[in-house]
Amino acid sequence: MNELDHQLEKILITEDEIKKKVQELADEIDTAFPPGEEIIMICILRGAVVFMADLARCLERQVTFDFMDVSSYGSGTVTSGVVRIIKDLEEDISGKNVLIVEDIIDTGLTLKYVVKVLKTRKPARLKVVTLLDKPERRVTEFKADFNGFAIPDMFVVGYGLDYAQKYRNLPYIAVLKASVYS
Ligand code: PRP
Numbered sequence: 001m002n003e004l005d006h007q008l009e010k011i012l013i014t015e016d017e018i019k020k021k022v023q024e025l026a027d028e029i030d031t032a033f034p035p036g037e038e039i040i041m042i043c044i045l046r047g048a049v050v051f052m053a054d055l056a057r058c059l060e061r062q063v064t065f066d067f068m069d070v071s072s073y074g075s076g077t078v079t080s081g082v083v084r085i086i087k088d089l090e091e092d093i094s095g096k097n098v099l100i101v102e103d104i105i106d107t108g109l110t111l112k113y114v115v116k117v118l119k120t121r122k123p124a125r126l127k128v129v130t131l132l133d134k135p136e137r138r139v140t141e142f143k144a145d146f147n148g149f150a151i152p153d154m155f156v157v158g159y160g161l162d163y164a165q166k167y168r169n170l171p172y173i174a175v176l177k178a179s180v181y182s
Contacts, residue, residue, distance in 0.1 A: 007180045008157075013149055013173040018131075018159055021148045022051070025129055026058030028146050029099065032127065038062045039097045042089065044114065045069040047103035050160035050168065051131045055101060066091045070110055083113040098123040103160045104132040108142030115142075132156070132173070149173075155181060 033039055041063050043052040056063050069087035098118065105111055111128060118126055129146040136153045155178070157163050158170030163181055167174075 007177055009154075009175040009177045011172050011174050012151065012154070012156060013159075015171045018172065019054075021131070022054050023058050025131075025146050025148060026055055026060075029055075029127070029129060030060050032145070033061075033097050033099075033125065036061060037097055038064065039099050040064050040066055040091060040093055042093075042098060042100045042118075043067045044100065044102050044110065045087065047160045047162065047168070048101045048131075051103050052101040055129070064091070066093075068114065070114055083109050085117070092121075093118065094122045095124050098126045100126070100128045102128065102130040102144070104134065104156075105130045105142065105144060106134050106137045107139040109140055111144070112140050112142045131159070132161075 029039075039059070039061065041052055041056055043049055043065065045067055046069070052065070056065070066089045067087065068085065068089055071084055071086055100111070100114060100118070102111060111130075115126065115128065127145040129148075130144040131148040133144065133147050133150045134153055135150055151173075155163065155176045156173050157167035157176050158173045160168050161173065162168045163176055167176070
């Protein structure tokens with residue numbers, strides 16, 4: 001990724017810090033759900049793919065994967081405020097343990113909507129984990145059950161997070177230079 005370094009302001013969260021946090025979150029999640037019971041992990045595409053893959057491998061139980069694609073942003077940096085389901089779940093979640101896996105909570109609009117929709121399907125338990133949270137950006141009240149890092153309102157990329165679909169494969173979270181997106 002060296003050819004991209006000039007586009008990054010700084011590394012905000014290192015690979016080691018992420019690894020440690022993911023294990024801590026997995027431990028919290030294992031404690032919060034009934035011992036031994038399976039969990040359906042729901043990845044909110046596309047940003048949460050990397051986090052979910054690592055988190056799943058830290059959980060000490062059987063899990064299954066499902067995926068949901070919900071639009072909140074266009075290709076730029078500004079939230080549209082519009083939320084709609086582009087791809088719905090494949091599985092029936094009624095009576096199941098469900099964990100929504102998200103990479104970042106910004107305005108809170110996406111998760112507020114997803115939780116509302118999934119609750120109507122009567123899961124036994126529905127919990128939310130997010131790796132990153134930008135509390136300053138909230139326009140609606142929303143709090144995840146398990147939170148990785150609270151970060152300031154900076155444009156971050158890496159570990160699943162993109163700018164114009166790029167940078168998702170960085171193993172760390174970095175701040176993008178304003179000159180790249182402005
Ligand atoms: C990001 C992120 C969340 C959402 C959070 O997804 O992954 O799903 O925005 O924003 P909110 O709290 O303001 O609703 P994005 O729409 O950028 O898609 P991506 O995951 O495919 O990058």
